[in-house]
Amino acid sequence: MSTASAFTPVRVAILGASGYTGAELMRLLLRHPRVRITALTGERAAGKPVADVFPHLAPYDLPALTKIADVNWDDVDFVFCGLPHGTTQEVIAGLPAHVRVCDLSADFRLFNVDTYAEWYGHAHKAVDLQETAVYGLSEVAREQVATARLVANPGCYPTASLLPLLPLLKDGLISADDIIIDAKSGVSGAGRDAKQGSLYCEVAEGMHAYGIASHRHAPEIEQGLGWAAGRGDIRIAFTPHLIPMNRGMMATTYVRLKDGVDVASLRTSLEKAYAGEAFVKVLAPGVGPQTRHVAGSNLSLINVFADRIPGRAILVSVIDNLMKGASGQAVQNFNIMNGFDETLGLDVVPVFP
Amino acid sequence: MSTASAFTPVRVAILGASGYTGAELMRLLLRHPRVRITALTGERAAGKPVADVFPHLAPYDLPALTKIADVNWDDVDFVFCGLPHGTTQEVIAGLPAHVRVCDLSADFRLFNVDTYAEWYGHAHKAVDLQETAVYGLSEVAREQVATARLVANPGCYPTASLLPLLPLLKDGLISADDIIIDAKSGVSGAGRDAKQGSLYCEVAEGMHAYGIASHRHAPEIEQGLGWAAGRGDIRIAFTPHLIPMNRGMMATTYVRLKDGVDVASLRTSLEKAYAGEAFVKVLAPGVGPQTRHVAGSNLSLINVFADRIPGRAILVSVIDNLMKGASGQAVQNFNIMNGFDETLGLDVVPVFP
Amino acid sequence: MSTASAFTPVRVAILGASGYTGAELMRLLLRHPRVRITALTGERAAGKPVADVFPHLAPYDLPALTKIADVNWDDVDFVFCGLPHGTTQEVIAGLPAHVRVCDLSADFRLFNVDTYAEWYGHAHKAVDLQETAVYGLSEVAREQVATARLVANPGCYPTASLLPLLPLLKDGLISADDIIIDAKSGVSGAGRDAKQGSLYCEVAEGMHAYGIASHRHAPEIEQGLGWAAGRGDIRIAFTPHLIPMNRGMMATTYVRLKDGVDVASLRTSLEKAYAGEAFVKVLAPGVGPQTRHVAGSNLSLINVFADRIPGRAILVSVIDNLMKGASGQAVQNFNIMNGFDETLGLDVVPVFP
Amino acid sequence: MSTASAFTPVRVAILGASGYTGAELMRLLLRHPRVRITALTGERAAGKPVADVFPHLAPYDLPALTKIADVNWDDVDFVFCGLPHGTTQEVIAGLPAHVRVCDLSADFRLFNVDTYAEWYGHAHKAVDLQETAVYGLSEVAREQVATARLVANPGCYPTASLLPLLPLLKDGLISADDIIIDAKSGVSGAGRDAKQGSLYCEVAEGMHAYGIASHRHAPEIEQGLGWAAGRGDIRIAFTPHLIPMNRGMMATTYVRLKDGVDVASLRTSLEKAYAGEAFVKVLAPGVGPQTRHVAGSNLSLINVFADRIPGRAILVSVIDNLMKGASGQAVQNFNIMNGFDETLGLDVVPVFP
Known part of the structure; x- marks a missing residue:
């Protein structure tokens, strides 16, 4: 199976291709009309065909896995980096200058390197590069992403959490000091090890x-909220849960309304923020988002509900953690960085059931 | 397979035996050394052997299903009532006086009949009987349960939610005006229809x-909290979620600490409240309860965690919704009502995996 | 989201669109570059938007559901018929002559109307039409499908079973009198009722x-085998099993080799039969097909294994029951009937995990 | 929670207690009225409380894990051995003579040590001991089990397969040369590594x-069939499948009837063989056994069905692979070895759903 295109394709390498986000990138990029996959790396699986690590991709024409050290960078324009957290900073710092990068790890997501060191247990290894990185929540940072060389692709929980919260904070509708995020994830988020x-x-x-009150996505969410609220000291309640399903992520978020604000105001804010967006949909009143x-x-589906406690509201948002929460948003950012239509390669309808 | 006993058994009828709570009652009572099951009812399945509706019970000696109208009440000392919500009040009101009852429906749980009418959409049909009913959260209402003729077995969500909250409210450690319960349930809670x-x-x-902010267990939880706090106007945030698993229920509860209170105080309160309890266990610090x-x-497993938001804490509690959340607690109440050891028939070790 | 095309689209109606095969057809046809969906029917859901029955399709531009009686046939070139078995014959018999049809029900699959009556419990209601129908196992009946007005889309079990068996029977490599098919299906095959x-x-x-030895797909499989073997009296062992998964179907088939035949001969036959096929893949020796x-x-993945019993071999084949087993093959047949590339709209990479 | 008994308990050690069969043994033995667990071993987890490896057992009073070398054998009467295949022979050979053993590994199941070496890849390390071992399919070998010092507990697939086949072979009703076992297992059979x-x-x-045609349980099944048929050269088709469920095992077995034999004869043979058995039940005609x-x-549920191929029949049998397929049968054998009622500790009703 092949995809023809009249355009010169972008030559893409996926570093760390043997995990679930790697497989998902291949699923999307194999059908992307402007992409040719020229390199796939996997240190332990180097030398093997993709079919050995992902039998479901056996029917497709893909390069064999190699070590990063063996990649021919003259044949690569763009890198998706799916390496484990902690190993990525040095690898990306060593890439040739002509290569643009979308990094799916957490290594470049925290802009305060002290916060990084505190949560990840070691000093940041590429501080200069960090300063050039763009946090790629696509709908929010579209302009910066477009021109970035290095995009830090947001974490799954931060994506699910920030999409409904950012417009409400920017519009001054909710308190930044009483945000409680009860989050739930499918198992693929735990990786393939x-x-x-x-x-x-x-x-x-x-x-x-x-990871109750200690998950590494908490400071990443707080950084995003701080940006929207114009403050650096936000602390949230954040409790992730592991749910027996392959894919899917949900954030049920409890917020306190500013005086005089009601649920209708929140809805208006969300609808305005995401009007015209291809991938973020505010559902009709009363309709509950479902991960399936x-x-x-x-897609991300969002809704807002009145709470029984006066002055409170409940936000519900869902994504596929491997798609908008990882590889899908990475391809979205790739499209933005290359000036393509944002939906290229992402016109995949949800699979139900 | 049979169970011998030197004692005269309590003769038990299960009304509405063809649902999941009915099957679970049979699983427990078949092994209960002081019970003989003398009647099982199922209006649609009347006349059929139990094996027709529950093949897994085919190897056991059980009476065939009958209609309620055909039960010989002279042969019944005790009724477990597992009928659908709304149909129960009249049925129980019509039972002979010598029969004691543990009702698993919601029909007698709300003591304010106006609240009942508001949430269940029709006037209460047995107001006098309601005044004699005891809300059977076993660990809390042991003394009243012991002498009751009619025990309203608590709902699954209320049981999971109230067990960690009640001691903290009674001890005055948390605010009653900022309780957020994010709850999750397995699918058996939705019944067998x-x-x-x-x-x-x-x-x-x-x-x-x-049922976001509109689930019928919300007023039931509020009633319990109000009792502990000595107030009638408590409103909670309560969001149930449906999780792809047969059994299991979890409440992740976000609370605001009273001034000067810390997490250690909450732990002390919980440990004191449940010291010596056979079925409620406060886990060691840092250990997260899991439904499996x-x-x-x-069993119910409970723990308390510090929150990142100053002045807040997180409670986590789990139960099996069909056991402590329904049939298990019903048998526990049965034991209390009959003066038996509370663990009789309930010495079933968790099944893992 | 929209799909542009320089060609006049085929205007498609899906009858019985509210079931799982209907949803799957919409998933595929929404992205098909040569299709415009002009009508969707659902008798009970008539008048509702698709989002009411399939919330995952809410973001897409689709017509509302109507009754079949209200379809404007001037606006329809092609019908996918996903109505329940037994109701389809009369509906299709009543369609205007200009409409071509791919029927996903069993109503036109059995060419002997007596066999139909025996297994489906009522006389065939469109005998004349039956004589014009083509059994659309795409890889086998490509030429007849191309010119048919009415294609009977094969059942899921028959597709999974026949793909590995037909070449072996046609090549005279296995006995037709000792074919044992142990089949397994995901739950979506049971429908959405x-x-x-x-x-x-x-x-x-x-x-x-x-349905042990009594499943309605047995005569359909026997009909296909009989065609390949040139005999009308084949009887098979066929045992379907229900597996707790949404999608997926597997046939483990035990065959007796003709004298002098070995497993390598079977492999050669299969590889020859499916060389160049886009959707049927014979795996490398020793690799077991997995539904996931x-x-x-x-795709259909096939392999053949030696057995421990001398003179026997084991065939393993997998499909997605909603795709190659239903809607996917229907779109493949649609492409063949319209002279399109067979893979149009079907370039969907497997979703793993 | 505790269990009282007027009798001197059998002091039990579980070697290799940190796997799923170990957990299941503890679940059963904690409630066994004649057992006291005095030692639990786990080489890697030595020194830890059981709660660290099995949190669901935290509420129970159990000894901490130790190394095998540290067990005080004066305090042990009976050993359940759940060590990995291959490591068991030497461990059991080194146990003191007063200790009786039920071994759940495969190390003593094959009585021909050459067959063992062929399938397990190394010479048998305790040939003398092998000659004293009894293959403990309880219903079949009750008398030998009663007096054995060492019982080799059957594998899960052999148990599920042999229970329906042995009576039919012993009664001469089916061919031994055309037995096709299509088996399915839950994931717990793969262990906890x-x-x-x-x-x-x-x-x-x-x-x-x-493991198509190459699974190690094939020779174990063939050994059992050979014993019943009085032959040493039986070869079967045996195909195991992995099913997405924690527990459960099913064997769908295709057999060829001897001349003049019909399905009713098979039923009579099975009913006669298992009349009065507590744990093996032949279901009513037409009722399909379900693992759940x-x-x-x-329990094991068995049934027999006519096939569409003349002269053939289909057997269906189910067990819980961790119970009758491992730990349950081990406790059953323990009861037999100690002269206890066979159902002691095994009066656990199936958990549904």
């Missing part, structure tokens, strides 16, 4: 919270 | 919130 | 066989 | 065959 805690029998038919309704797509 | 929304393909591999660790058992 | 047996709690975390590796795609 | 292939995302929502109907229990 063999860990006992990710075994089917440890995950199926049950659920639990993890975005599975396999780059 | 054929509904499109409960089909495997509509539920598996995805999740969603439902109580599956099939009557 | 509210049935207790399809509830999450009745299906998840367990499995069972059903075709999910969301129109 | 962290393997990529057992991750939720690699297993959920899909299925596949594995035995989950958590030691």
Whole structure:
């Protein structure tokens, strides 16, 4: 199966292609009319065909996996970097200057390198590069993304959380000091490494919270909220939960309204912020977003509800954690960086059931 | 398979035995050393053996299903009532006086009949009987349960929510005006009726919130909290979510601490309240309760965590919705009502995986 | 989101659009460059927008549901018919002559109307039309499909079973009298009607066989095998099983080799039969097909293995029951009928995980 | 929670207690009225409380994990051995003579040590001990089990497969040369080690065959069939499949009837063989066994069906792979070895849903 195009394709490398975000990038880029995949790396699987690590991709024409050290950079215009957190900074710092990068790790998401060091346990290894990075929440940072060389692709929880919160904070409708995010994720967010805690029998038919008040996505969310609120000291309640499903992410967010604000105002703010967006949809009043309704797509569904506690409201947002929460948004940012229509390669309808 | 006992057994009828709570009652009572099941009712399945509606119970010696009208009440000492909400009040009002009752429906849980009418859409049909009913959260109402003729078995969400909250409110450690309960339930809570929304393909591999700020368990939780706080006007945020798992329920509850209170005080209050309890366990600091660790058992696991927002804390509690959230607690109340050891028939170790 | 095309689109109606095969057709046709969906029918949901029955399609521009009686046939060139078995014959018989049809029901699959009557419990209602129908196993019947007015889209089990068996029978490599098909299906094959047996709690975390030696797909498979073997009296062992997964179908087929035939001969036959096919792939020796590796795609993966019993071999084949087993093959047939590239609209990469 | 008993308890050690069969043994033995657990071993987890490896057992009074070398054998009467295949022979050979053993590994199941070496890749390390071992399919080998010092607990697939086949072979009703076993297992059978292939995302929502014609349980099944048929050269078709469920195992077995034999004869043979058995139940004609109907229990459900191919029949049998397929049958054998009622500790009703 092939895709023809009259244009010179962008030659793309995926570093760390053997994980779930790598597979998802390949799924999207194989159909992208302006892309040719020229390199795929996997240090442990180097030398193997993609079919060995992803049998579902066996029918497709893809290069074999190589080590990063063996990539021919003359044949690469753009890098999607899906390496583990902590190893990415030095790798990206060592890439040739002509290569533009969308990094899916957390390594360049925190702009305060002290915050990075505090949460990730080691000093930042590419401070200069950090200063040039753009935090790529596409709908919010479209202009900066367009011209960036290095885009830090947002985390899954931050994407699901920030999309409904940012317009409300910017419009001054909610308090920044009482934001409670109860988040839920499918298991693919835990990655493909063999860990006992990710075994089917440890995950199926049950659920639990993890990283309570200590998850690394909390400072990333706080950074985004701080930007919208014009403050640097925001602290949120953030509790992620692991749900027995492959894909899907939901944030149920409890907010306190500013005086005189009601739920209708929040709805207006959200609808205004996302009018015309291809991938962010504010649902009709009363309709609850469901993760299964975005599975396999780059969509985010959002809604806002009145609360029983006076002066409070409830936001619900869903994404596919591998799509808008990772590889889908990465391709969206790739499109923006290359001046393409933002939906190129992302015209995938949700798969239901 | 049979169970011998030197004692005269309590003769038990289960009304509405063809649902999941009915099956769970049979699973427990078949092994209960002081019980003999003498009647099982199911209006649509009347005349059929239990094996026709529950093949997994085919190997056991159980009476065939009958209509309620055909039960021989001379052969019944105790009724577990698992009828649908709304049909129960009249049925129980018509039972002979010698029969004691544990009702698993919502029909006798709300003590204010106006509140009942508001949330359930019709006037209460047994107001006198309501005044004699005891709300059977076993650990809290043990003494009243012991002598009650009619126990209203608490709902699943109220049980999961109230167990960690009640001691903290009674001890005056948290605000009653800022309680946010983000709750999650397995699918068996939706019952066994054929509904499109409960089909495997509509539920598996995805999740969603439902009844946002409008679920009928909200006033039931508020009633319990009001009792502990000595107030009648409490309003909570309560958001239930449907999780793709058969059993399991979790409440992640966000509370505001009273001045001078810290997380250690909450832990002390919880440990004191549940010291010596067979079924409620406060976990060691930092250990997150998981629904899969109580599956099939009557256990509730509770823990408390510091929050990133100053002055806030996070409570996590789990139960098996069919056990401590329904049939298990019903058997616990049955034991209390009959002066038995509270764990009789409930010595079932969690099934993992 | 929209799809542009320089060509006049084929105007398509989907009859019975509110089931899972209907949703899957919409997923595919929304992206098909040569299609415009002009009518969607659903008798019970008539008048509602698609978003009411399929919230995941809310972001797309689709006509509202109507009754079949209200379709404007002047605006329809092609019909995909997803009505329940038994209701389809009369509906299709009543369609205007200019409309070509791909029928996803079983109503036109059995060419012997007596066999139809025996298995479906009523006389065939459109015998003349039956004689014009083509059984649309695309890879096998490509030429007849191309010119047919009415294509009977094969059942899911027959598709999964026949693809590996037909070449072997045609090449005279296996016995037609000792074919044992042990088949497994995901739950979406049971449809979207509210049935207790399809509830999450009745299906998840367990499995069972059903329709043992009595499933209606058995005569359909036998008809296909008979065609390949040039005989009308073939009887097979066919045991379908229900597996707790949304999508996916597998046939593990046990065959007896003709004298002098070995597994390598079977492999050669299969590779020859499917060389150059876009959607049927014979895997490398030893690689086991997995349903998850075709999910969301129109692919079928096939392999053949030696057996421990001398003179026997084992065939394994997988498809996505909603794709190659229903809507995907229907679109493939649509492409063939219209002279389009067979992969148009079907360039969807499997979704994993 | 505790269990009282007027009898001197059997002091039990579980070697290799940190896997799923270990957890299941603890679930059963904690409630067994004649057992006291005095030692639990886990080489990597030595020194930790059980709660660290199995949080669901935290509420129970159990000894901490130790190394095997540190067990005080004066305090042990009986050993359940759940060590990995290959490491068990030497460990059991080194146990003190007064300790009786039920071994859940495959190390003592194959009585021909050459067959063992062929399938397990190394010479048997305890040949003398092997000669004293009893293959403990409880219903079949009750008398030998009663007096054995070492019982080799059967594998899960052999248990599910042999229960329906042995009576039919012994009664001479089916051919031994045309037995085709299509078997399906839940994921817990793959153990608790962290393997990529057992991750939720690699297993959920899909299925596949594995070890086709090469699984190590094939010679174990053939050994059992050979014993019943009085022959040593039986070869079967055996194809295991991995199903996305925690527990459950099913064997769909295709057999050829001897001349003059019909399905009714098979039923009579099975009913006679298992009349009075507590744990093996032949279902009523037409009722299909389902794995979910035995989950958590030691039951096996069996049925036999006519086939469409003349002269053939289909057997269906289900067990819970962790119960009758492992720990449940081990406790059953323990009861037999100690002269206890066979159902002691095994009176656990299936958990549904």
